[in-house]
Amino acid sequence: MAQSVLRNIRYRGLTTCVPERAFSNVQDCPPEQRSERERLVRNIGIETRRVCLEGVVFSDLALVAAEKLIAGLGWEKSSIDALIVVTQSPDYPIPATAIILQDKLGLSHGTVAFDINLGCSGYAYGLFTLGSMLSAHGLKRGIMLVGDKSSNPLSLDNGLLSLFGDAATATALEFDEAAPPMYFNMGSDGSGHKAIIIEAGGQRVPIQPHHLERLPGADGISRKGTDVILDGPSILNFSIREVPVAVAELVEFSPFGLEDIDYFVFHQANRMINETIRKKLGLPAEKVPMSLKDFGNTSSASIPVTINTRLQEALAQGPQRLLLSGFGVGLSWASCILEIENAYLPPLIEI
Incomplete structure (x- = not known):
């Protein structure tokens, strides 16, 4: 790491x-x-x-x-x-x-x-x-x-x-x-890059006319060559294998214990993945906010979306120590511990 x-x-x-x-x-x-x-x-x-x-x-x-x-x-x-x-x-x-x-x-x-x-x-x-x-x-x-x-x-x-x-x-x-x-802890494993991938559109696989047609794949799902392909079981196994270990290593590297963290904000993958990670780390549900229900998986924005929409009241009350952990496409993962105090966090903007 x-x-x-x-x-x-x-x-x-x-x-x-x-x-x-x-x-x-x-x-x-x-x-x-x-x-x-x-x-x-x-x-x-x-x-x-x-x-x-x-x-x-x-x-x-x-x-x-x-x-x-x-x-x-x-x-x-x-x-x-x-x-x-x-x-x-x-x-x-x-x-x-x-x-x-x-x-x-x-x-x-x-x-x-x-x-x-x-x-x-x-x-x-x-x-x-x-x-x-x-x-x-x-x-x-x-x-x-x-x-x-x-x-x-x-x-x-x-x-x-x-x-x-x-x-x-x-x-x-x-x-x-x-x-x-x-405090940061980061890692990557490119051997799993096909778990989340758009196959056509880069120099490795230039776009051809058939990539713009919806054709059935090996999994029976019809998609274009420019659509994202998700290997659900591989993503699940990767997430529950790597993330709890990475979080534990970050906490050990820092001067804090799990009990010193006010909130744990994870990438909003899906409820099954996030709940498995939470339980493996032994974290109480009230310290692990989720924004999945209202916004879905918003990729790299999911952690800040969760902070902005779920922790605004807590952050207004005084300094809070957060552990943030993102994981997925790459495969890659990164976690950090930071303190937020007196930061400008206005309500959600909708356009």
């Missing part, structure tokens, strides 16, 4: 933007499937997810979240030194979406801006990347935009069960010598 401590980095704020449009896995399905759908929803825990309107993409949500965050903090845009975008839903293959948003946000030409292509583990990796840049001195303020447009249009057209929702979040970090340390 790659373990590290970041010093002098203050968590200044978090905003979350989601589409106003919501779809229900129970209500928005054919009536004859209602009973079976209710059973599935009880198992996966995803009742509703937010879905972008036609023509709206991740960066549109991210732009709104970033503008709200910068205004709420009262930061001059000229004082922002870095802009990192963590997404698997870029506007274009090239250029990087961060460069486009640097211009749309009116940030200076001296802003460091780049993308990170990560999904479920991306929030913790992004905190580590941006925090490392700021802790090296010279750079003082940074914004991290995290999320994806993950909803599947096929599920909307056909009333199919969907796990994924759309969301974008903006997080502000600032160099501060009085800030408490952040």
